[in-house]
Amino acid sequence: MKILVPIKRTLDAYIKVRVHIDNSGVDLSNAKMAMNPFCEIALEEAVRLKEKGVASEVIAVSIGGDKVGDQLRTALALGADRSIHIKADDDLESLNIAKLLKSVVEREAPGLVILGKQAIDSDNNQVGQMLAALCGYPQATFASRVEMKDNLVEVTREVDSGEQVLELTLPAIITADLRLNEPRYAKLPDIMKAKKKPVDTLTPDELGVTLRSHLTIESVSEPAPRKPGIRVHSASELVEKLRNEAKVLP
Amino acid sequence: MKALVIAEHDNKTLNPATRSLVTAALQLADTVDVLVMGADCNPVAQSAAKTNGVAKVLLADNPACKHQLAEALTPAVLQVATGYSAILAASSTTGKNLLPRVAALLDVAQLSEVVRIEDKDTFTRPIYAGNALARVRSADPVKVITIRASSFEEAAVDGNAVIEPIAVSAVQQMSRFVSENLNNSARPQLEAAKTVVSGGRGLGSAENFALVENLADRLGAAIGASRAAVDAGYVGNELQVGQTGKIVAPDLYIAVGISGAIQHLAGMKESRIIVAINKDPEAPIFQVADYGLVGDLFEILPELEKLLA
Ligand SMILES: Cc1cc2nc3c(=O)[nH]c(=O)nc-3n(C[C@H](O)[C@H](O)[C@H](O)COP(=O)(O)OP(=O)(O)OC[C@H]3O[C@@H](n4cnc5c(N)ncnc54)[C@H](O)[C@@H]3O)c2cc1C
Numbered sequence: 428m429k430i431l432v433p434i435k436r437t438l439d440a441y442i443k444v445r446v447h448i449d450n451s452g453v454d455l456s457n458a459k460m461a462m463n464p465f466c467e468i469a470l471e472e473a474v475r476l477k478e479k480g481v482a483s484e485v486i487a488v489s490i491g492g493d494k495v496g497d498q499l500r501t502a503l504a505l506g507a508d509r510s511i512h513i514k515a516d517d518d519l520e521s522l523n524i525a526k527l528l529k530s531v532v533e534r535e536a537p538g539l540v541i542l543g544k545q546a547i548d549s550d551n552n553q554v555g556q557m558l559a560a561l562c563g564y565p566q567a568t569f570a571s572r573v574e575m576k577d578n579l580v581e582v583t584r585e586v587d588s589g590e591q592v593l594e595l596t597l598p599a600i601i602t603a604d605l606r607l608n609e610p611r612y613a614k615l616p617d618i619m620k621a622k623k624k625p626v627d628t629l630t631p632d633e634l635g636v637t638l639r640s641h642l643t644i645e646s647v648s649e650p651a652p653r654k655p656g657i658r659v660h661s662a663s664e665l666v667e668k669l670r671n672e673a674k675v676l677p
Numbered sequence: 678m679k680a681l682v683i684a685e686h687d688n689k690t691l692n693p694a695t696r697s698l699v700t701a702a703l704q705l706a707d708t709v710d711v712l713v714m715g716a717d718c719n720p721v722a723q724s725a726a727k728t729n730g731v732a733k734v735l736l737a738d739n740p741a742c743k744h745q746l747a748e749a750l751t752p753a754v755l756q757v758a759t760g761y762s763a764i765l766a767a768s769s770t771t772g773k774n775l776l777p778r779v780a781a782l783l784d785v786a787q788l789s790e791v792v793r794i795e796d797k798d799t800f801t802r803p804i805y806a807g808n809a810l811a812r813v814r815s816a817d818p819v820k821v822i823t824i825r826a827s828s829f830e831e832a833a834v835d836g837n838a839v840i841e842p843i844a845v846s847a848v849q850q851m852s853r854f855v856s857e858n859l860n861n862s863a864r865p866q867l868e869a870a871k872t873v874v875s876g877g878r879g880l881g882s883a884e885n886f887a888l889v890e891n892l893a894d895r896l897g898a899a900i901g902a903s904r905a906a907v908d909a910g911y912v913g914n915e916l917q918v919g920q921t922g923k924i925v926a927p928d929l930y931i932a933v934g935i936s937g938a939i940q941h942l943a944g945m946k947e948s949r950i951i952v953a954i955n956k957d958p959e960a961p962i963f964q965v966a967d968y969g970l971v972g973d974l975f976e977i978l979p980e981l982e983k984l985l986a
Contacts, residue, residue, distance in 0.1 A: 444808035551789045556777035565748050565851035568774045585914045586770040592855040641786035645812045656967040662980035665970050673950045675929040
């Protein structure tokens with residue numbers, strides 16, 4: 428069974444976001460970029476399934492400009508067997524991403540596609556579900572546990588009310604939540620070995636997908652700052668302020 | 678213009694987020710219908726029908742809809758979608774699971790976690806964990822949107838809409854519900870609570886988390902947690918507040934032993950009053966706190982509890 432893992436290049440999760448003063452977008456010039464943390468978790472899960480002997484091959488795929496090559500090399504160092512770079516703009520809409528991935532799914536026929544549940548830049552939380560819809564596959568989003576059972580996969584999902592366990596037929600789409608696993612770090616020998624692993628490139632044309640724009644970002648602004656607060660010096664002062672100043676306690 | 682609101686519920690009670698969805702939908706259309714999909718969920722439809730501004734409640738009561746799996750609900754939504762220029766759901770795990778699947782099959786974009794409706798084509802939504810707000814214009818004929826319920830007032834409860842049962846074919850063999858493990862706490866629900874007390878890694882252990890619970894009970898508050906506290910097993914995942922957990926905006930949010938990472942702030946910085954209790958005066962949580970108290974939580978929490986007795 429092949430596992431396909433789509434990967435997004437995003438601003439590093441611990442870098443402070445700066446909005447351009449002309450409100451045209453977020454300033455990414457010279458910013459530290461990384462693999463989206465949820466994609467790292469998705470990839471780790473795929474690699475573990477291969478190490479358990481359940482999967483035969485892990486294929487990483489990323490869509491974007493030349494720089495996504497960095498994240499694909501990281502994916503290869505972390506255990507992907509080969510990778511596919513779909514050359515396109517960096518900020519494609521979710522639906523276009525899902526259409527491109529569907530075309531890759533048709534070529535590769537993976538048993539599972541594991542994605543991150545959301546990207547920490549656009550915070551959309553859409554691609555996995557859209558891909559499942561376009562392929563006509565079942566989906567288990569927000570996964571915190573994945574277990575293969577013959578020709579089924581059992582997934583525990585983190586939902587608002589607690590946890591839910593589902594069983595899906597294969598092929599299936601899974602999106603990874605934070606507690607699915609703790610991703611490993613790439614070791615130096617693996618980084619060296621990754622350089623020899625194959626990276627294929629494809630274009631939307633070659634995949635037979637016509638990209639279409641549905642959304643226009645008119646502006647990006649910073650949220651209004653909160654009014655500066657004050658320091659209180661004791662529990663009793665705090666209670667007094669909450670009662671008499673903020674009036675949030677009876 | 679007609680809008681369709683997908684009711685958020687657990688087959689027994691209507692989640693009040695649905696009433697916020699109706700408020701949002703009325704900003705997009707003059708006729709708003711609510712779709713209730715579930716099993717044995719008539720009480721939910723009754724309650725939805727009382728929401729002010731709702732024209733009609735469509736009730737798809739079908740055993741195959743019981744667990745609200747996306748594979749079962751999507752065909753039901755598509756079946757009724759014709760004629761609606763907007764389809765709205767809560768940005769809950771159910772809504773986020775369902776709506777992208779619906780949007781893809783309608784060949785339209787989906788807008789996630791909308792916090793403001795500028796006009797019928799233009800929406801504002803947070804990106805980068807709420808560190809930026811994007812104003813997005815959609816060219817699609819149908820807007821498929823998840824709404825951050827806390828950003829919209831709940832519609833009043835004095836309506837009297839008709840309930841129209843509909844037959845849907847929701848049977849599917851791709852996914853099967855196996856089991857669930859629900860948080861059956863008697864405390865107020867986190868997303869809807871007026872007061873939230875959240876604990877972080879500073880609590881140190883699941884046993885110590887009782888300090889947070891005791892304070893919450895004194896205040897009639899819901900409990901929340903940081904990712905670190907959930908990862909360490911102090912509390913269940915359903916209590917995580919943040920970019921990838923729940924987004925809350927109570928009147929009072931008390932953060933105890935939480936450093937204030939951007940991903941946590943994303944889930945609570947719209948709260949009206951924020952209190953931070955942390956022993957590190959440099960902790961970033963103090964930058965968003967209205968009232969900051971520097972000190973040891975193991976001394977401060979018992980004192981607060983006594984003062985509020
Ligand atoms: C992709 C991604 C998504 C994430 N999503 C979320 C999310 O949704 N929600 C979330 O919360 N986090 C999220 N995180 C994690 C986030 O970055 C932080 O790691 C996390 O919020 C830290 O939790 P904490 O504040 O409890 O722990 P810490 O950062 O370790 O802070 C503990 C605090 O407790 C204080 N403390 C310790 N002892 C005491 C004492 N005795 N008295 C008083 N204070 C004390 C310390 O001074 C410290 O400030 C995410 C991270 C990533 C990468």
